[in-house]
Amino acid sequence: MGTTKEALQRFEETAGYYLRELDQFSLEQLQQKPNDQDWSIGQMFQHLINSALFMQIRNIDQLLMPPQDGPGRREEKTEMGSAVFSQGSFPPIRIQVPPSPHYTPEQPESKEQLIDGLRAVMQRMKEIEPVLGQASKHCTVNHPSFGGLCAEEWFLLVEMHYRHHLTQLDRLKRALNQHSVQ
Numbered sequence: 001m002g003t004t005k006e007a008l009q010r011f012e013e014t015a016g017y018y019l020r021e022l023d024q025f026s027l028e029q030l031q032q033k034p035n036d037q038d039w040s041i042g043q044m045f046q047h048l049i050n051s052a053l054f055m056q057i058r059n060i061d062q063l064l065m066p067p068q069d070g071p072g073r074r075e076e077k078t079e080m081g082s083a084v085f086s087q088g089s090f091p092p093i094r095i096q097v098p099p100s101p102h103y104t105p106e107q108p109e110s111k112e113q114l115i116d117g118l119r120a121v122m123q124r125m126k127e128i129e130p131v132l133g134q135a136s137k138h139c140t141v142n143h144p145s146f147g148g149l150c151a152e153e154w155f156l157l158v159e160m161h162y163r164h165h166l167t168q169l170d171r172l173k174r175a176l177n178q179h180s181v182q
Helices: 004-022 027-031 041-064 080-088 111-134 151-164 166-182
Strands: 141-143 147-149
Touching: 004 041, 004 111, 004 151, 004 166, 027 041, 027 111, 041 111, 041 141, 041 151, 041 166, 080 147, 080 151, 111 151, 141 151, 147 151, 151 166
Parallel strands: none
Antiparallel strands: 141 147
């Protein structure tokens, strides 16, 4: 899988690509959905930002705090989690979750909101990487699909997640271009 420094470098490259991609879209285009089932490009960006800040990085922060009552718990990875981490990436399949108020991201209010969000994730990743070694590999927080992940694995997951959504961005851009041609 590589080191956390390598993962941070890959993450910064991917997040930088997303920031450059944002330049080419108006807010209207960012909010345009190809159909009722798909997210808009802006919603995809919101998903990346929110899942990093409010799930993945939050779990890293929790694992970086010393356990209050002795050693923390160690949960095992699921079969899927083991496969993802041994491959170093999500499977190249489209993962669809039915639309719901809990899971479906809000439309962005502005392009700046997305730029600021991506920059905030980039900043937090830079702050976290040097201190990851302080976290015990024996303490985990459960991921809904992958099972118990330690702080380093949550960190690696942010990079894999951002990379995984590149194919969704390409698909949404093609749909947007087809719509504008018609």
